[in-house]
Amino acid sequence: MLDSNYIKVFSGSFIIVQLVVDRLESAGINGIVKDETESGRLAGFASTTAGFQELYVNKDELDYAIPIIESVKEELEA
Known part of the structure; x- marks a missing residue:
């Protein structure tokens, strides 16, 4: 790797990932x-996790992103 x-x-x-991305x-x-x-859909495969996304940030920005x-997360739990 x-x-x-x-x-x-x-x-x-x-929806939640897009909210985090916006912030x-x-x-x-x-x-x-x-x-x-989306990658699977474009390749012609079905997925059981429709709408599930992962968000990555540069390691240099991690301390600011967390x-x-x-x-x-706190807003959504309230």
């Missing part, structure tokens, strides 16, 4: 969203 500067910080439904972008952090269901993600 290739060494990467990105680390998975969150996973969830499309991160507001703070100047660019995340990468991985959606294997508090933002935790804040979103």
